[in-house]
Amino acid sequence: MDQELRERIEREAERHALMNAVKHESDADVGAIMGPLMGENPDFRPHGGDIPEIAAPVAARVNDLAPEDRRDRLADLAPEFLEELEAEDEADEHVLPDLPNAAEYDEIRMRCAPNPNGPWHLGHARMPAVIGTYKDRYDGSMLCRFDDTDPETKRPDLDAYDAILEAIEYLGFEADEVVRASDRVETYYDHARELIDRGGAYTCTCPGETFSELKNSGEACPHREKSVEESMDEFEEMVAGEYNAGEIVLRVRTDITHKNPALRDWVAFRMVDRPHPREEAAEYRCWPMLDFQSGVDDHLTGVTHIIRGIDLQDSAKRQRFLYEYFGWEYPEVIHWGHVQIDAYDVKMSTSRIKKLIEDGELDGWDDPRAPTIASVRRRGIRGDALTAAMIELGTSTSDVDLAMSTVYAKNREKIDDGADRYFLVRGGERVGLSGEGPAVAEPPRHPDHEERGTREIPVGDAVFVEPEDVPSEGERVWLKGLGCVRYSDGGFVFTGDDIDAVREEGVDVIHWVPVEESAPVRLRTMDGDVEGRVEPEFGETDVDEMVQFERIGFARVDSVAQRSKDRSSGDTPRDEHAEDESVAYFAHP
Incomplete structure (x- = not known):
């Protein structure tokens, strides 16, 4: 290697090492810079074995610099790299604003608080x-707290706990701590007792309509002036399960004349007759309402910032009464609007989706027609694309719309490079083929x-070709990867034309599969299942592999027919006359 080339390698290595160090706010990693270094400098590739040895001392010198000196040096050597980094930072800040008063906290701690009454839909x-x-x-922490203290109206689904944790992982994150509220009932009881003792709560046996x-008229119920002792005794009877549902509640004493009736003496505990589905919690009958349970837990688990829907503003106001009684400081709160997602006929509602599954109208939570995380995951949409x-929706208080085309575009960027191409013909029409042409077509696995x-x-x-691709009598089409044919008397005949027929004469390019060697496949889509035939090498794909069916779109391989595997390996199929069916889930165009 001559000295000039070596000096060029050192200069380029320094630029990329600085970029790596500044971007990640850490020491430069030689392995991480090799890809972009070689990609931008193809003439370095013949010397690939020598370059790490040259780059390592350069990276070491960069790592000896102070962070501010690295940034200054990058500005001198590669200002375009620094501009790129600053543009990324500005984009991030524009999409998600800084958390309020973040600098006042030693650690930012936020909570995701799902109700595990079913797996997550896309809005979740x-x-x-x-x-x-x-x-x-x-560099904060995330708590996943299952708010599962409603065994009646939002009854927990035992399978949903793990499904939700898997969904969080699929989206690219991991909870630092997982808590089930139904494990903490005794903690809520202790705080209820303390609240009663402070004069902040009382038991009430008024019928709901009466209260x-x-x-609504701003009048106190007759139980509001009970003694602490009487309310405490009745609460202990609630804990012991001596009341039935609807007979008694524990109320937080607020302002009975508050201008917002929803904040007046709200319910903290009620009786539930139906046992909790978790065996560990099945004995409890006295359950906290969400505003009490969540308010206590946010304080005890050190939550600093809460994000919740704009429709839950009253929850924060109710909980502030609780915090005042206990002398706690309320977390920072961000309220945002609802998200609506297009492209689905099914309403984005856990109860609605569950009902459709129970009625057999959907196959399950991962049915491609369901607006659920399980569904898009099975279709091959990556979690980081959805994230x-x-x-990009930000945290606006206005309702926002998410177009699935945005998700598809982001997913396409992530999968296109790795997805090999195949031909799939839907509802194929058989067309004879004659004339002089290749015996084997050899289209590329990937055009790039x-x-x-x-x-x-x-x-x-x-x-087989798709019915709408069959041309009119006498017209030509180009069978992709094969050649030009003319449609005549119900069949295709090779014409011998070269690719200029496409480039200069506008002959349409269509895909196809051979009748004899193609295999059946079922493509599951948001509009229902589609039957088709696929080229033979599809039988060599693996489950979960992403492919692109040319002129159709991307799909995730869900299962591969055994007969295709047998054929590809040269073995005799188990049943010479039976054809198993491969299955693929359509992701997007």
Whole structure:
């Protein structure tokens, strides 16, 4: 290697080492800079074995610099790199604003508080996406607290606990701590007792309708002036399960004449007759309402910032009464609007989706027609693509719309490079093929990666094409990867034309599969299942692999027919006359 080339390598290595160090606010990593270094300088590749040895001492010199000196040096050597980093920082700040008063806290701690009454629909993804992003930005922590203290109206689904944790992981994050509120009932009882003792709560046996009338007129119920001792005794009877549902509640004493009736002496505990589905919590009958349970837990678990829907503003106001009684400081609160998602006919509601599954109208939570995290995951949409789309919605108090096309665009950027191409013909029409043409077609596995080679598709004397691709009598089409044919008397005949027929004469390019060697496949889509035939090498794909069906779109391989595997390995199929069906889930165009 001559000295001039070596000096060039050192200069480029320094630029990329500085970029790596400044971007990640840490020491430069030699392994991490090799990819961009070689990618931007193809003439370095013949010397690939020597470059790490040259780059390592350069990176060491960069790592000896103070952080501010690294940034100054990068500005001198590669100002375009620094501009790129600053643009990324500005974009991040624009999408998600800084958390209020963040500098006043030793650690930013936020909570994701799902009700585990079912697996998550797509709207649920917004909370962990935003909280996880803030956690990374501030080097904070994220608590996942299951608010499962309603065994009746929002009854927990035992499978949902793990499903929700898996969804958080799929989105690219991990909870630093996991808490189940149903494990903490005794803690809530202790705080209720303390609240009663402080004069902040009383037991009430008014029928709901009676109390509502009194509350709306700004009048106190007769139980409001009970002694602490009497309320404490009745609360202990609630804890012991001596009342039935609807017979008694514990109320937080607020302002019975407050201008907002919703804040007047709100319910903290009530009786529930139906046992909790978790065995560990099945004995309890006296359960806290969400505003009490959540308010206590936010303080005890050290939550500094809460994000909640704009429709829950009254919850914060109710809980502030609680915090005043205990002398606690209320966390910072961000209220945001609802998110609406297009492209689905099914309403984005846990109860609605559950009902459709129970009625057999959906196959399950991962049915491609369901607006759920399980569904998009099975379709092959990456969690970080969904997270990126959710982050762009920001934290506005206005309702926001998320177009699935945005999610698809972000996912396409992440999967396109790795997705090999295949032909899939939907509802294929058989067309004979004659004339002089190749016996085997060899289209590329990926148009941007010649090194991956080609697929081999045996042609035979007939092909399947999609019905709408069959041309009019006498017209030509180009069978992709094969050649130009003319449609005549119900069949295709090779014409011998070269690719100029497409480039200069506008002949349409269509995809196809051979009749004899193709295999059946079922493509599951948001509009229902589609049956088709796929080229033989598809049988060599692996489950979970992302592919692109040319002229159709990207899909995730869900299962591969055994007969295809047998054929590809040269073995005899188990049943010569039976064809198993491969299954793929359509992701997006």
